[in-house]
Amino acid sequence: MTVEADWGDVLRRARRRDRRRTWILAAAAFATIAGAASALALTRPSIDFLSAPKSPRTVVDDFGRADVAAPPGMATGVLPHQTRRITSVPFRGRQIVLYVAPTKGGGFCELWAIGKGGGGGCDRTRSDIGQRLSLGRLGLDHGSFLTGKLGEAKAARIVVSFPDGSSDEVPFVWVGAPIDAGFFLYSLTGAQRTAASETVTVLDASGHVLTHATDPLRSPGPLSQGHHVAGIGYVDVPGRAIYAKRRLLFDLRSPSGRRTMLWTAPERGGGSCWWTNRGSGCDDGKEHFLPEFVKEHPQRVQLLRQLNLGLYGGNPVILCCTVGPKVARVEFRFQDGDRMDYAPRDGYLVVAIPPAHDALGHRLIKELAYNASGHVLAERSVRAKLPGVYPCAKRKHYAYGVTMCP
Numbered sequence: 559m560t561v562e563a564d565w566g567d568v569l570r571r572a573r574r575r576d577r578r579r580t581w582i583l584a585a586a587a588f589a590t591i592a593g594a595a596s597a598l599a600l601t602r603p604s605i606d607f608l609s610a611p612k613s614p615r616t617v618v619d620d621f622g623r624a625d626v627a628a629p630p631g632m633a634t635g636v637l638p639h640q641t642r643r644i645t646s647v648p649f650r651g652r653q654i655v656l657y658v659a660p661t662k663g664g665g666f667c668e669l670w671a672i673g674k675g676g677g678g679g680c681d682r683t684r685s686d687i688g689q690r691l692s693l694g695r696l697g698l699d700h701g702s703f704l705t706g707k708l709g710e711a712k713a714a715r716i717v718v719s720f721p722d723g724s725s726d727e728v729p730f731v732w733v734g735a736p737i738d739a740g741f742f743l744y745s746l747t748g749a750q751r752t753a754a755s756e757t758v759t760v761l762d763a764s765g766h767v768l769t770h771a772t773d774p775l776r777s778p779g780p781l782s783q784g785h786h787v788a789g790i791g792y793v794d795v796p797g798r799a800i801y802a803k804r805r806l807l808f809d810l811r812s813p814s815g816r817r818t819m820l821w822t823a824p825e826r827g828g829g830s831c832w833w834t835n836r837g838s839g840c841d842d843g844k845e846h847f848l849p850e851f852v853k854e855h856p857q858r859v860q861l862l863r864q865l866n867l868g869l870y871g872g873n874p875v876i877l878c879c880t881v882g883p884k885v886a887r888v889e890f891r892f893q894d895g896d897r898m899d900y901a902p903r904d905g906y907l908v909v910a911i912p913p914a915h916d917a918l919g920h921r922l923i924k925e926l927a928y929n930a931s932g933h934v935l936a937e938r939s940v941r942a943k944l945p946g947v948y949p950c951a952k953r954k955h956y957a958y959g960v961t962m963c964p
Contacts (some may be wrong), residue, residue, distance in 0.1 A: 603645070610642035612739070613657050617641055621659050621667060622958030624680075627946050634680040635662035636781070645731050647743050649701060658737055666737045670705065672698050684709065691760055702746040706730070706758060709739050714763040718744055718756050728758070782838075789817055791834045797945045798840055799823040799831035808908040812874040820879065820908045832879060832906060834869045841907045865927045866935035867907065871947035875916070877909040878927075882936070883931045891924040893942055916948045918964075 621638035642660040657669045661682045669678035679698045694705040719725040730742035760768040766884045804823040820834045831840040864882035890898045921942040927935045950963035
């Protein structure tokens with residue numbers, strides 16, 4: 559018989575421990591927590607993945623669609639038909655359900671779902687997690703959550719601590735082979751928690767610290783701020799941007815009349831933020847590449863430093879948003895031999911691909927970044943066949959209910 563982890567029971571027992579003693583973890587003092595063993599009379603919930611209930615067809619399709627519609631090189635290799643329902647977490651009278659699926663590369667994908675909403679991620683080869691703790695952020699059903707996954711098999715307790723000295727026990731569930739990872743979801747809803755920067759510490763059964771991490775995505779203040787712009791509508795602006803000091807750098811209008819605009823503004827605490835009606839981001843002037851990524855992909859890192867333009871599908875297709883500080887000109891080359899040059903502004907560039915280059919045989923195939931002396935700083939090839947990016951007259955049916963332009 560398959561038994562699902564009773565998250566509510568784990569929560570109740572964790573709260574009983576909190577009444578007996580509160581464990582305070584200082585962010586800079588990752589020492590052994592004395593007496594932790596006496597608080598560990600409870601074992602973590604553990605799920606046999608292969609015996610867990612299979613997920614409904616709608617969830618199988620959700621996992622499958624992620625790869626069918628993935629950009630080149632971004633497919634996860636997920637095995638959607640092996641997806642399992644692991645556990646559920648109560649929230650505001652509803653259940654947030656955790657689904658997990660293995661990947662062909664020995665990793666896994668996870669999805670926290672409530673109703674038709676949800677979010678998650680993939681570690682297709684387990685390179686992200688290893689034995690470490692990986693943290694993320696998730697907004698579900700008007701709630702803000704801290705998510706986590708860990709590969710430390712000796713983990714017995716997880717504690718989240720805040721700058722004011724408070725801390726909470728965090729229930730988690732361990733999923734057996736072939737997943738071999740733990741997962742948790744922690745509510746950050748509420749003024750104090752929403753504004754805090756949290757540190758998560760993992761301990762073994764003897765109370766020794768196995769690993770710890772501070773959520774790199776958390777910062778004081780709101781995560782985003784919405785503003786209405788005439789001719790555009792609602793625009794999602796980074797919460798750290800000083801909106802009153804914004805500057806409009808680009809204002810493009812397609813033949814159909816659709817506008818694409820890009821603004822920049824100083825970031826609170828230093829750095830700068832940017833946003834368009836299709837995306838946003840902030841740059842504190844520091845590089846955030848993982849050391850492993852820099853070591854394994856040095857050429858790609860160098861490319862991203864100089865030419866970090868993403869394709870935003872739609873009508874029109876947009877190229878956006880950042881280039882290196884020494885880039886003076888960007889050249890785009892197309893399948894039909896056409897070439898176009900554009901000059902960035904303050905390290906930003908937004909380009910609307912003309913409709914004449916939407917069809918196969920005419921699409922973008924190369925980007926080149928030049929400095930002021932005309933030397934090539936970076937060069938990148940672009941695949942012409944990108945399903946779901948360019949507009950078309952007739953859509954094509956793919957697997958898992960996906961319909962998009964070829």
